[in-house]
Amino acid sequence: MPSDISLAAALLAALVGYAFGSIPFGLVLTRMAGLGDIRAIGSGSIGATNVLRTGRKDLALATMLLDGGKGAIAVVVVRLIAEGAATEILALIAGVSAVIGHNFPVWLKFKGGKGVATTFGFMLVAVPVAGGMACATWLAMAAIFRISSLSGLTAFAVSPIAAYILGYPNAAVAFLILAIMGWARHHANIVRLIKGTEPKIGGTKSA
Numbered sequence: 001m002p003s004d005i006s007l008a009a010a011l012l013a014a015l016v017g018y019a020f021g022s023i024p025f026g027l028v029l030t031r032m033a034g035l036g037d038i039r040a041i042g043s044g045s046i047g048a049t050n051v052l053r054t055g056r057k058d059l060a061l062a063t064m065l066l067d068g069g070k071g072a073i074a075v076v077v078v079r080l081i082a083e084g085a086a087t088e089i090l091a092l093i094a095g096v097s098a099v100i101g102h103n104f105p106v107w108l109k110f111k112g113g114k115g116v117a118t119t120f121g122f123m124l125v126a127v128p129v130a131g132g133m134a135c136a137t138w139l140a141m142a143a144i145f146r147i148s149s150l151s152g153l154t155a156f157a158v159s160p161i162a163a164y165i166l167g168y169p170n171a172a173v174a175f176l177i178l179a180i181m182g183w184a185r186h187h188a189n190i191v192r193l194i195k196g197t198e199p200k201i202g203g204t205k206s207a
Contacts, residue, residue, distance in 0.1 A: 017094035021101025047113035071122030095122035149189035
């Protein structure tokens with residue numbers, strides 16, 4: 001940890017990020033819509049891809065936007081309350097923690113989503129151009145292959161490279177951490193991709 005960042009400040013940034021990230025919007029929205037527990041269908045994830053399997057595109061879109069917003073607002077809040085040269089690093093800590101909160105929410109016994117939307121929301125606010133490149137990569141891969149997991153994995157891989165090339169080494173490290181975590185969270189998807197059995201967007205099985 002850089003010498004100009006106190007442990008207390010880093011922990012506060014992490015707590016703020018985790019608190020926002022752990023709000024399970026996919027679960028809340030589907031329950032409010034009378035669709036039951038989203039964890040009982042498809043992949044069991046609380047993310048937008050699994051919400052789409054309910055047939056409610058509006059809820060899936062809302063989940064994606066709200067999950068992305070969690071990562072973005074964590075960065076914004078920390079930027080507002082932090083001071084000095086350490087602000088951006090604290091904001092990065094908050095963003096990474098928001099993704100951790102989404103993936104491992106304490107309210108759901110640490111069984112959450114895979115963090116794609118929350119990661120994108122964080123990236124778009126932390127380093128807009130790099131975040132935009134990651135989102136564009138996802139969209140391009142989704143348009144070509146129609147496989148959500150493949151799109152996310154490719155975007156994860158692109159993001160730290162883009163941040164580094166653009167001159168944001170600290171963000172590149174944060175994005176690399178999330179890329180590693182994202183690939184680890186998609187381990188089952190990777191196996192299905194290798195086998196050629198990974199379902200396409202809008203399918204009914206795990207993703």
